[in-house]
Amino acid sequence: MRVSFQLNGKPVAAEIEPRTHLADCLRETLRLTGTHLGCEHGACGACTVIVDGAAVHACLMLAVQAEGRAVVTVEGLSADDALTPLQTAFRKHHALQCGFCTPGMLTTAHALLTEEPDADAERIRAVISGNLCRCTGYIPIVEAVLEARAAYRKKP
């Protein structure tokens, strides 16, 4: 089947099987490998992308269901080669080690702070409870997201 959608602000089209989930379509067909795939059944959060403003697991959505929607992946968070304030905060706070969970953490936190720039540590922890990180112990991730809030308050 053919599917067309907006990907990081640009129109794209792909020819895929109906059973192809969005993460495989992004990685294998459209060759954007920033979106990582861990568990492939909605438990680890590594594949989180933003569809029409909402963070979703790309492994729990069929690519054909993205028809006409606006999809943002980790590659689309920054308009150029520079790091976003959220990414800068992750770097500053050492909010990653192996980096496998990082794309999902960034997309999840970006969706959260876009809607809730005043999210407190408890809210941030509740939201990223769907994103597994086996390296950091989460504390530096929460610190990075807390620090990044200021940038989201400035540009509503």
Add this chain to the structure above:
Amino acid sequence: MKPSPFEYRAAATLREAIDLLTADPEAVVIAGGQSLMPVLAFRLAAPSMLVDLRMVPGLDTVDIGDAGVRLGALVRWRDIEDDARLAVAHPLLREAIGHVAHYQIRNRGTVGGSLAHADPAAELPGIAVACDAEITLVGAAGARTVDAREFFTGPLSTVRQSDEILTELHLPFWPTDRRWAFREFAQRQGDFALAGLALFYDEDERARVWNAHVGVIGACDRPQRLLEVEAVLNGHPIDDDLIRDAAATAARTVDPPEDIHAGAAYRRALVATLVERGLRAAAQARGA
């Protein structure tokens, strides 16, 4: 794992979706897909076709009125969380939905999908049974309404026929002075509960309980009401003795499964503790 191959159709109308299901008994409905996609990934199911409801109009509304709350099948957890009217119209529903899965899943998971999937530990089926809700199914033979208590027949099993689409959940009117509580216990935030409890009751002019409803999830093969616990509560004011009696009755009457996550004895004890905590919270403050 990857799902086995299937055809995919996004039906434009409910009629078209029912026609597709009627023509192919191996076809299944997909809405948010947050339960179905893992089932497909594990190849626990290998349907010939997915009939997507995402284009079907009229299934995504939350109606609130004198007759209670009507939730369309495509209403997402996120929609319930965001609807401030429900804080008054059905606080028990809103509290329970706050426990459903994780942030990302709440952005896609739906009312109809959860009810039709019928996981014994899922929150919404528990609320439906605890609150005497009605579930509407529409199939080739027309529409029918089923009491939630008769809808769930076992783990992942319901009375829904393969050509039927679940279109609506109707929760009866909720009085503003009703006392209620929702409690669940899971090892990790967002996990399925090892046991959960949804309870409410009304009070007469002498603060005696009437109309007690005590629903359990996770510690049974389908969401159920603990009628013996309700009988213990009805007609009496809430005090320490009554709470102890209710908790002991709950532990005795619930019939929990034994699985890798918890033994039956542990789940019995958990249900007793949840009943005790739930009743204390409900008695102390509305909006527990």
